[in-house]
Amino acid sequence: MAVSHPKERIEYIVEGGRRLSGTISPSGNKNAALPIVAAALLTEHPVILTNVPRIRDVEALVTLIRSVGAEAEWTDRNALRIHARELRPAALDPDLCSRIRASILLAGPMLARCGQITLPPPGGDVIGRRRIDTHFLALRQLGAEIELNDAYVLTARNLVGADVFLDEPSVTGTENALCAAVAARGTTVLRNCASEPHVQDLAHFLIAMGAEIEGIGTNCMTIHGGHSLGAVEHRIGPDHIEVGSLIGLAAVTRSDLRIAGAGVEHLRSTLMGFERLGIRCITEGGDLLIPANQEMRIVPDFGGHVPKIEDQPWPAFPADTMSIAIVTATQCDGMVLMFEKMFESRMFFVDKLIAMGARIVLCDPHRAVVSGPAKLRAARMESPDIRAGMAMLIAAMGAEGTSIINNAQQIERGYERIDERLNALGARITRNPPRD
Numbered sequence: 453m454a455v456s457h458p459k460e461r462i463e464y465i466v467e468g469g470r471r472l473s474g475t476i477s478p479s480g481n482k483n484a485a486l487p488i489v490a491a492a493l494l495t496e497h498p499v500i501l502t503n504v505p506r507i508r509d510v511e512a513l514v515t516l517i518r519s520v521g522a523e524a525e526w527t528d529r530n531a532l533r534i535h536a537r538e539l540r541p542a543a544l545d546p547d548l549c550s551r552i553r554a555s556i557l558l559a560g561p562m563l564a565r566c567g568q569i570t571l572p573p574p575g576g577d578v579i580g581r582r583r584i585d586t587h588f589l590a591l592r593q594l595g596a597e598i599e600l601n602d603a604y605v606l607t608a609r610n611l612v613g614a615d616v617f618l619d620e621p622s623v624t625g626t627e628n629a630l631c632a633a634v635a636a637r638g639t640t641v642l643r644n645c646a647s648e649p650h651v652q653d654l655a656h657f658l659i660a661m662g663a664e665i666e667g668i669g670t671n672c673m674t675i676h677g678g679h680s681l682g683a684v685e686h687r688i689g690p691d692h693i694e695v696g697s698l699i700g701l702a703a704v705t706r707s708d709l710r711i712a713g714a715g716v717e718h719l720r721s722t723l724m725g726f727e728r729l730g731i732r733c734i735t736e737g738g739d740l741l742i743p744a745n746q747e748m749r750i751v752p753d754f755g756g757h758v759p760k761i762e763d764q765p766w767p768a769f770p771a772d773t774m775s776i777a778i779v780t781a782t783q784c785d786g787m788v789l790m791f792e793k794m795f796e797s798r799m800f801f802v803d804k805l806i807a808m809g810a811r812i813v814l815c816d817p818h819r820a821v822v823s824g825p826a827k828l829r830a831a832r833m834e835s836p837d838i839r840a841g842m843a844m845l846i847a848a849m850g851a852e853g854t855s856i857i858n859n860a861q862q863i864e865r866g867y868e869r870i871d872e873r874l875n876a877l878g879a880r881i882t883r884n885p886p887r888d
């Protein structure tokens with residue numbers, strides 16, 4: 453699959469009102485694959501990654517690492533071999549960098565290997581301000597110098613361990629700092645760091661390469677840097693955001709689904725959020741079952757008060773599952789406050805759901821009250837970002853009639869062949885243009 457041209461437009465034509473059934477396996481975690489592909493640049497030895505989601509963001513990052521001299525080839529549909537034998541701090545394509553947030557993840561590994569990198573501003577979902585201050589705060593303390601011209605120019609003669617307190621637990625900020633700290637001389641303590649499953653997966657990958665890291669899964673990691681890093685084979689963990697999306701999809705379409713190998717150890721806050729909406733899943737070994745006969749009655753807070761679902765850094769309810777929870781709540785009986793604490797523009801897509809018949813009051817950029825259930829009508833929509841796009845796809849599948857989702861390439865930034873995989877469960881989604 454080639455990296456898409458920015459002008460490439462994809463639409464999904466979705467026939468609603470169909471129940472799905474069967475088993476689906478989640479893809480590898482997008483937000484783990486991206487930092488791990490970048491971190492493969494830390495070693496001059498070959499790295500083999502399996503369960504890599506073949507999505508647009510990963511393809512874009514693979515193109516970027518090739519442009520600095522790494523060999524990268526797909527040895528199978530979801531297996532990637534990277535060999536960063538020699539790297540050159542070449543100028544990165546500003547257009548590609550602007551399409552993905554993950555281009556910023558090259559900072560730590562490239563500083564470690566080449567002592568310099570010029571990074572055009574990163575992109576990613578336009579869901580609010582995407583700060584990079586935390587990245588630079590940490591990298592500066594580890595010895596980097598940063599200048600801003602048209603691009604960010606980062607240099608470091610030596611990376612040296614430090615005691616770093618992050619100003620917020622930024623996911624990609626923590627990942628950049630972790631990669632730089634692994635290569636730095638001496639010990640680094642990263643305090644107030646992020647601990648999402650993808651941050652943990654990156655840390656396990658680095659340990660498999662030879663790094664020494666303590667405190668994985670907590671908000672304080674200690675890294676004993678400077679170990680030599682060798683060849684490694686690593687399997688990317690399942691995408692807990694995709695699992696959350698499938699739970700919402702099953703509930704809205706009243707479908708019976710089994711999610712095989714769902715990574716159940718990382719689902720507690722997600723399941724708790726959906727339970728508040730009256731949706732209960734069953735864990736069976738490593739699988740998650742979502743029965744079709746859900747109560748879908750919003751559980752009030754003690755004393756009958758309006759409950760809320762709010763996102764926060766891990767281990768709380770994930771920000772990337774918020775849009776899915778909103779569309780799911782429109783089909784549940786009762787009232788709930790959805791509180792998006794992290795991004796200030798992510799909730800604006802609810803006007804599309806309102807146009808379909810959902811009863812939602814957007815109180816301000818961070819809070820929306822949803823009252824359900826409301827019958828959804830088919831509509832023509834435009835996907836503004838990955839998760840809003842997925843929420844629209846769920847709404848379209850739950851609505852009577854045929855909906856059209858434009859700009860579906862946004863959905864494909866994060867979900868692999870989602871049309872094909874849902875069609876295999878009984879959905880009817882036509883992709884335009886068809887796949888090669």
Ligand SMILES: CC(=O)N[C@H]1[C@@H](OP(=O)(O)OP(=O)(O)OC[C@H]2O[C@@H](n3ccc(=O)[nH]c3=O)[C@H](O)[C@@H]2O)O[C@H](CO)[C@@H](O)[C@@H]1O
Pocket residue numbers: 483486553554580581582583620621622623624625646765771772793794795
């Ligand atoms: C490539 C990648 O991995 N992208 C993910 C990564 O983005 P990214 O690493 O860009 O997100 P950050 O964790 O830096 O921050 C996300 C937003 O939350 C705010 N914030 C963060 C921490 C906090 O305690 N309070 C707070 O308000 C930040 O200011 C920012 O607006 O993490 C986000 C938050 O899980 C996810 O939505 C993105 O999918």
Ligand SMILES: C=C(OP(=O)(O)O)C(=O)O
Pocket residue numbers: 482509552553554575576577578579772838839866
């Ligand atoms: C916000 C997201 O991604 P990114 O940070 O890559 O834009 C997301 O995955 O929902």
